[in-house]
Amino acid sequence: MPRPAVAWYGVTVLFVVQIFSFVDRQALSLLIAPIKADLGMSDTEVSLVIGLGFALAYAVAGLPIGRLVDRVSRPALLAAGLTLWCGCTFMCGFVRSFPQLALARSGVGIGEATGTPVVVSLLGDWFPPHRRGLAFAVFAVSAYVGTGLALVAGSAIVHAFDGISAVEAPLVGAVRTWQVVFLLIGPPGLLVIPFVLSLFEPRRSARARGRTAPASEAPGLSQVVAHYRRHWFAFTTQHAASTLLAMLFYGTGAWVPEFLRRTYGLPIAQGGLWFGLVTVVAGTVGVLAGGVISDRLIKAGRTDARLRVTGFAALGALPFAAAFPHAATPGLALVLAGGMIVFTAAISTTGSTGVQELAPARMRGTASAVYLFVFNGLGLSLGPTVFALLTDRAFGDEALLWRALAVGAPALAILAAMASFAGLRAYRTCVAANAAEAPPSLAHDAGPEAALATRA
Template structure:
């Protein structure tokens, strides 16, 4: 009986691979803390900068999503050719410093530019991570790996609410805080420094401990060198499977619209309708996001793997349909009830099912495209998803509140209207997408 080498044991246990997932998840936690902390501080920032809901939505949604989206493609092209851990590390350091710069913003324009910097840095993380994970794990483990990585977004979102609530509670009796070298600052400005700067340490951890995995399924050119498809070739691949990617990109983007709508505007809803203090809102929503959203991502990844083992080749898209059906009623109803406990009881399942597309949309993109196109195709999805889900979705809620209802207290009705619209389009597109995805897999010889 032959003994196994240490390398074989490591490969069987996937110990190093799960370490990479964990570190990348940690980076994702910090990314969501840095992008989400703004939502809890809506009232003091609006007051100090004299902003409307629409202007605040541009800071929270458009400023971040615009450059997050458009920088994703060129950064992903680099990730398909060069060291993915180095690209991720640079991105983490960049967005962490940009978050700290939000703390020294004096007006709308300065805050807008700092939020753009956050978006540019975060654009480096997910496409490169998705590409690495697809090279590290077999298809039957990919759903769980992506789900664990994706859990980081909601751990980060929950921690952002908890940290924000704690800092607001800690500094609620102070008009300003003396900061060395920077002078007197408002409590919300100090919060950006507290959540932003530690991310630089995460960047160092990635740069020093993660190596770029060997790329699987690479095509060689006539000279025997790795063939690196251009962005034009990636678009040709998308054109061949245009029906599949149309349903996937738009279906999951409208799904994301519901998720980002709730993450962005639920704090304002609870503060305005039920009179909760920002600190209480942060504690409550932090617990909901940590429990409901993280379990939703994990269950979504488990569901993909379970459906795949049952023989459903369209498992990622099918899991998205199941999640959207489960989300429909609670996501629309939680703002329309009169009791706080009932609203939170509806918000929890809404958040749980709203988290399903995190592993579902990602797994589909890593299964169908060739290896050297995965980061680019993922980046294009993130471009569309963030422009529609985060940029357009959060702004539409503000426009409905400012223009249609003309009353900040009616933000709950704006959330319900937008969610009803987004969920209807999600189901329509993803149900059609199941059939198109199966046909694309047959076309590529993957079934």
């Protein structure tokens, strides 16, 4: 492992990359009304662009990218993905139809699919098990900072162009004001690429010492499949719990600015600004708490700590998820939504670190890709769509978005809690099996259980 200073420098760079990722991903939620008006889209079609169009590309691309993570230079792979998603975000500023917007968002999804597999794999190599929770928590704060910045910055841009339908952009010509948002937020992420390429790559260091090449370190696909078959219930429940909480977070996050506008008449710029600030504060508290608490439980011998914290987080989110759509004022709704985010944010730490504990060290890239295929393919894509379908199909009135949130949000929290607690025993069994199979040279990487298994 690298020196702590090198590892934390890496976390800082990845933190900044993730901020740009979420800024590019979340800004669309502020632009629902003008996009619907200009492109003639329904709530369901908008949700498909926010969710499915992005997440399906993200999830499908993540599988081969996960295999690449186990074989190639991870900083170089992340730099390529960063270039792609920044470019496609910029191209969203030129679209003129629903298919064009969906295609550009898919490109953003493919580029961002490099992010989490690379991060999960690198942080696993940079930090010992009892420190990973904190490292992941610090990194994961960037998702909420990025989401908040997207809402705050987007709100400022929307406010600046309030009442103006189109503007003349240099070298571009006439564009709609909502397209200006994408033209402004896309390019800045490219400035981070040199720092990404400077990240410590343990495999590069190993090759310099004449050690094993990365291609031979990665397990065969048959080995990965065999491991999943042996521990299918542990993976299924862990992935399900994480995905259901992701549906709750991404689904409500996509629609809260519109909910504030439709229910309370709050201008979208003002609602986005306040919700962005709430997301930054609540998300930061929740993700750090999830990492610190699960780390302490791990040190105390609770090998199922990551999944156990996920379950209690789902239970904690439940009353807030049920209450915020019924709030009498927009201020109270924001406070209650913030309480929900504090608990749902824990999944940003416990989800990815949980996958690391369920998969042997050499499978981390592939395992994280499978996890993200499920997490994003269902959580990110279906989350916004669940509430849109309830609004369009079940209630048939966009003004009843609050009712869709009141039905869907608590249901997702309950299902996430059920999946978490159902899988605790299988989770412990899988972690113990990985520890017993770890060679002595990797005992430090598998935690206390590996050391006991090695001595036995």
